[in-house]
Amino acid sequence: MSNINWRTINIDALDPESAYNFDLTTLTPAVQPVSTSDVQTLSGQIRQLVRGGDAEGALRGALENAPYGADDQGKQIHLSTVTEVLGQIRQTEMTPLLQRMYQSEGGSELCDTLMKYLYKGMAQGTSHTTNNSVHGRSMTPQATGFSQAGGRSFGAAEGGGQAMSVFLSWHEKLVEMVGPGSIVRVMSDRRTV
Amino acid sequence: MAAPEVHHLFHAPISDHSFSDDRSTLAVARDNNVELYHRSGKTFNLQDELRGHDKLVTGVDIAPQSGRIVTCSQDRNAYVWEPSESGEWKPTLVLLRINRAATCVRWCPGETKFAVGSGARIIAVCYFEQENDWWVSKHLKKPLRSTVTSVAWHPNSVLLAAGSTDGHARVFSSFIKGTDERPEASPWGERLPFNTVCGEYLNPTAGWVHDVAFAPSGNALAFCSHDSNVTIVYPSGPEQPPQAVISISTQQLPFTSLLWSSETELICAGYDCSVYRLMGDANGWQITGSLEKDNGRPGLEQREESALNMFRSMDLRGRASSADDTKLKTVHQNSINTARIYQESGGNVQKVSTGGVDGRVVVWTL
Numbered sequence: 001m002s003n004i005n006w007r008t009i010n011i012d013a014l015d016p017e018s019a020y021n022f023d024l025t026t027l028t029p030a031v032q033p034v035s036t037s038d039v040q041t042l043s044g045q046i047r048q049l050v051r052g053g054d055a056e057g058a059l060r061g062a063l064e065n066a067p068y069g070a071d072d073q074g075k076q077i078h079l080s081t082v083t084e085v086l087g088q089i090r091q092t093e094m095t096p097l098l099q100r101m102y103q104s105e106g107g108s109e110l111c112d113t114l115m116k117y118l119y120k121g122m123a124q125g126t127s128h129t130t131n132n133s134v135h136g137r138s139m140t141p142q143a144t145g146f147s148q149a150g151g152r153s154f155g156a157a158e159g160g161g162q163a164m165s166v167f168l169s170w171h172e173k174l175v176e177m178v179g180p181g182s183i184v185r186v187m188s189d190r191r192t193v
Numbered sequence: 194m195a196a197p198e199v200h201h202l203f204h205a206p207i208s209d210h211s212f213s214d215d216r217s218t219l220a221v222a223r224d225n226n227v228e229l230y231h232r233s234g235k236t237f238n239l240q241d242e243l244r245g246h247d248k249l250v251t252g253v254d255i256a257p258q259s260g261r262i263v264t265c266s267q268d269r270n271a272y273v274w275e276p277s278e279s280g281e282w283k284p285t286l287v288l289l290r291i292n293r294a295a296t297c298v299r300w301c302p303g304e305t306k307f308a309v310g311s312g313a314r315i316i317a318v319c320y321f322e323q324e325n326d327w328w329v330s331k332h333l334k335k336p337l338r339s340t341v342t343s344v345a346w347h348p349n350s351v352l353l354a355a356g357s358t359d360g361h362a363r364v365f366s367s368f369i370k371g372t373d374e375r376p377e378a379s380p381w382g383e384r385l386p387f388n389t390v391c392g393e394y395l396n397p398t399a400g401w402v403h404d405v406a407f408a409p410s411g412n413a414l415a416f417c418s419h420d421s422n423v424t425i426v427y428p429s430g431p432e433q434p435p436q437a438v439i440s441i442s443t444q445q446l447p448f449t450s451l452l453w454s455s456e457t458e459l460i461c462a463g464y465d466c467s468v469y470r471l472m473g474d475a476n477g478w479q480i481t482g483s484l485e486k487d488n489g490r491p492g493l494e495q496r497e498e499s500a501l502n503m504f505r506s507m508d509l510r511g512r513a514s515s516a517d518d519t520k521l522k523t524v525h526q527n528s529i530n531t532a533r534i535y536q537e538s539g540g541n542v543q544k545v546s547t548g549g550v551d552g553r554v555v556v557w558t559l
Contacts, residue, residue, distance in 0.1 A: 019338070019339075022338065024338075027338055027359045027360060027361070027395075027399065028360070028399045029395060029397065029398070029399055108442040109397075109442070112442070178444055179443075179444025179445060180421075180444070180445070180446050181421035181442060181443045181444045181445050181446065181447075182421075182442075182444070184400075184419065184420060184421045184446060184447055185398055185400070185420040185421055185422070185442065188398055188399075188400035188401070188418075188419045188420040189398035189399070189400070189420060190360075190398065190399040191398065191399075
């Protein structure tokens with residue numbers, strides 16, 4: 001006993017009442033685990049819809065089936081699918097499309113999910129775009145140390161900024177309709193995308 | 194609709210406020226003290242101060258009939274204040290036995306008990322023990338997993354609703370032998386020993402719950418949470434899934450406080466600095482609008498735009514508009530902490546009061 005460094009003992013682990021000994025996932029909404037291959041199949045179907053010209057149906061499908069239970073890789077795949085669909089829809093079509101979506105059954109939830117993807121997409125900066133050459137370029141080490149900020153401005157010149165401007169214009173149109181309430185929901189929701 | 198009655202008391206946040214039954218006394222939690230204001234004519238004047246807590250006072254509640262005031266604070270204590278014969282307020286310490294801050298306090302409708310929520314994942318249900326001449330508490334612990342943010346009483350004084358930062362709103366039994374009479378059976382349950390969990394509800398996003406409230410009949414529960422949702426639960430019977438759980442996603446910032454003005458109407462207020470009205474029943478609810486006047490700013494005179502004003506403003510401030518855009522368009526100039534019933538008759542609430550971070554207490558006519 002004498003050679004145990006008692007200062008490093010995690011006393012929370014010894015207290016049965018402590019939150020440390022409690023599985024917090026039991027408090028959050030139950031999500032179904034989704035395998036990466038399922039996400040891939042789904043993304044294939046959605047791309048099919050986009051190619052068929054039904055961008056609205058594709059977006060709806062992507063948002064209705066957001067893989068909350070997938071692992072990081074699965075979520076990443078779905079994000080790029082959603083990003084692709086968003087990029088396919090023209091500026092002028094955004095507002096009417098969002099209106100139709102918002103007014104439909106369960107539309108508020110769909111809009112919240114879309115908001116989640118917009119924020120996730122924006123948080124990615126340019127390190128995740130469908131264009132692989134941009135991916136490589138933005139990852140070069142920055143002398144300044146502000147790798148994220150630097151990466152963004154670099155990407156902007158390459159077309160990664162295009163994805164960002166798509167996110168921003170969607171964000172503007174979406175907030176106009178669903179208000180700040182949706183943003184707060186995205187922040188407080190434990191079901192992340 | 195009459196204009197709201199605005200009382201700007203001071204420039205400090207009001208964490209909680211409570212009116213006496215005759216509405217002549219207003220208790221306001223300000224920093225470590227509770228200030229008592231007395232109505233004279235149209236204004237409220239500072240009359241007395243309840244000093245005793247040494248950290249921020251988080252809750253204050255005046256019992257309508259007995260006039261006793263209960264306060265709780267982040268210093269982990271609660272006091273019951275009673276007027277002595279000399280007219281001074283005398284505090285009695287309550288044995289809460291909690292090791293974290295007390296966050297909220299409410300008298301039960303029967304005024305024999307009160308509940309104190311705390312950061313120690315405990316609700317202390319306090320009652321008076323005759324033989325020791327002392328307020329003691331019994332703890333509701335399970336299954337709380339996080340700080341209790343709000344408590345609300347059922348009209349039968351036994352059932353207690355609590356909202357918590359673990360995202361759940363729960364309904365407990367706080368039945369205490371010797372103090373309570375056996376309650377009548379309700380949709381929440383029939384046999385109700387202490388710490389029976391009669392209901393546990395999670396909102397869709399698991400955002401933490403700001404406030405809970407029972408409908409006047411006690412047969413429905415509403416709670417608002419940090420995901421800007423308001424959820425209304427209609428129970429069907431003991432041990433059965435509820436008859437309806439209605440969740441409304443609002444476009445506003447989250448509500449921090451809500452109350453039922455009738456069986457079919459809710460009044461909500463919060464970070465939007467404004468008071469909203471919701472209407473509905475077991476078939477569905479919707480937000481029907483704000484209590485604010487639509488145009489202009491109530492309580493502030495609109496200055497007439499003139500060329501002279503425009504040039505004067507450009508000269509003084511470098512802006513063409515004379516509008517002072519540091520002022521919000523709402524009556525409250527910061528978020529609202531609590532909304533409470535001010536006046537009711539026959540089960541219908543006619544006036545509500547709100548207290549906010551801006552140091553204002555506003556009385557709204559519905």
